[in-house]
Amino acid sequence: MANQKLDRLDKQILKLISEDARIPFLEVARACNVSGAAIHQRIQKLTNMGILKGSQFVIDPEKVGYETCAFIxxxxxxxxxxxxxxxxxxxxxEVVECHYTTGNYDLFIKVYALNNHHLLTFVHDKLQPLGLARSESLISFHSPIDRPLPIVDMINADEEDL
Incomplete structure (x- = not known):
């Protein structure tokens, strides 16, 4: 997939909204020294280019009862x-991510389960019937890094680097 051409303003906007998706466009405009209309146009352009794929609230799985995170x-x-x-x-x-991968697996998924018993039931009752030759589960104890793509480095990068 080819890299999209982004100018300095695009990169500034991406940095600001990646840090806070609820930031008002007028606040973004002030920080970027442009009009609110310019921000609206740029956001629409970035959306049309497929760079922005919407916004969402992030729910902490553990706080709503999903104590087990596993990669399978x-x-x-x-x-x-x-x-x-x-x-x-x-x-x-339960499946929140699915990746086609190289290496040892055909697919690699990220799963949230209420607990280890729920994970066992999920693997046995839902995954095995899919026609698996085998599966391997890795339980995550904690995720010390969980962040969006760091846009900070993009602002100072040369156009050719992107």
């Missing part, structure tokens, strides 16, 4: 069933 590597018996398996994974609320 999946090996499919039939690798041709990728699309079918991914569609089924999309219907499982």
């Amino acid at each position: 590597g999946l090996n499919l018996k039939n690798p041709e069933s990728f699309d079918e398996v991914v569609e089924k994974l999309k219907g499982m609320p």
